[in-house]
Amino acid sequence: MGLIFSKLGWRSATDKNTAAQAEPEKKVYSWDLRPSEDAQNLQFSNKADEVLVKLPGSINGKPFNIVNLNSCRVFLLDNMATINIDNCSNCAIFIGPTNQSVFIRDSTACNFIVSCQQFRMRDCSKVNVLLHCTSQPIIESSSKIKFACFQFYYEALQDQLQSASLSPYLNYWSNIYDFSPNSDSSNPNHGYLSDEKITECLDFFDVSKLDADTLPDGLDPEILKLDLKRSCIPKTKNHALTKSQPALGQNCLLVVLPFGERNEVLLRIMDRIQKTKDENKSNDIELAQSVESTLMTQDELDRLLNIPALALNASKVSGGDAEISTKRTQLNFVNKIKSRGKVIALLFSGQSSEQIVTDLISKEEQLKSYCFMSQGQVADAQFEQLQNYMQMQFH
Incomplete structure (x- = not known):
């Protein structure tokens, strides 16, 4: 009987299993x-x-x-x-x-x-x-x-x-x-x-x-015919070079914007800053670095930004001791983020940065009520806090 089945092309379950083991199924990618x-x-x-x-x-x-x-x-x-x-x-x-x-x-x-x-x-x-x-x-x-x-x-x-x-x-x-x-x-x-x-x-x-x-x-x-003079991605400085410039902390402005989406207002601000530079070559304003956060709560953002001021004023007094006074700056968003959201932080450098950026933002109704700005060493430290926060999220 088995001979008849084999001639008809039929095989038992045992035969099929043996054949499957002998010829493994080819993987398909x-x-x-x-x-x-x-x-x-x-x-x-x-x-x-x-x-x-x-x-x-x-x-x-x-x-x-x-x-x-x-x-x-x-x-x-x-x-x-x-x-x-x-x-x-x-x-x-x-x-x-x-x-x-x-x-x-x-x-x-x-x-x-x-x-x-x-x-x-x-x-x-x-x-x-x-x-x-x-x-x-x-x-x-x-x-x-x-x-x-x-x-x-x-x-x-x-x-x-x-x-x-x-x-x-x-x-x-x-x-x-x-x-x-x-x-x-x-x-x-x-x-x-x-x-x-x-x-x-x-x-x-x-x-x-x-x-x-x-x-x-x-x-x-x-x-x-691509426009090589314009970029959707802001031009920023060399990170290593920025960190090696001790004067940056004296002439920088941090702008933090609680907008999770890519906002057209931001693009307009960057365009206007570039036009301001083009019109007045003496303007030294530059976007040193930028960062966009992941979703965070109001408390997380406040903790990152509420840094005691780092500006220490030392003056010599009698006896050769140094008297150090620390000015503490209270900095937070105060309900700028309603629940969880993203922020975009822009660190500008240059002595003209405060005047130019503040003037531009004051003309944007969507930004002036919600953006946060700080200056000098505090701004530099706050940006570093935000940047470190971002690096921890991805590593």
């Missing part, structure tokens, strides 16, 4: 299920001397890969998940808001403009990066890497930052961690771009200087 046509649309690979563009809406939060490019200009003008970049040389690559990680490996002599949640670089050399990163950037086994603050703009960028859940005001671009530091501390593997070098880097992304014939077929060159 998510990328195996992705149509090959879709995979081709989510990568640029094996190209040379081309302009490669992905327009808004063409990636829509999916992963993207860039592999084996030489002397190409790449514009990923959309929000994405994870970006992997491997083996690229002499390229200029713009990476739109990425809500997970950007990995750059085995690449040399490239210029990048990147907005992401995590930034990782390995086995690279002679690379410039204009970076917006909401966590500490990391490099490894890399040398001659130069960083600067993200500076870029195109029409859809602001909405894409929101879609990727990236705050324009949370940017650790200069707080680099090197997993494999150079044994010669006087010659570190990374540094920072001067303003002149930043301009040179941005020139690689100025497509108005390119012939229309070099652009992809069917692409309207007008779409790529």
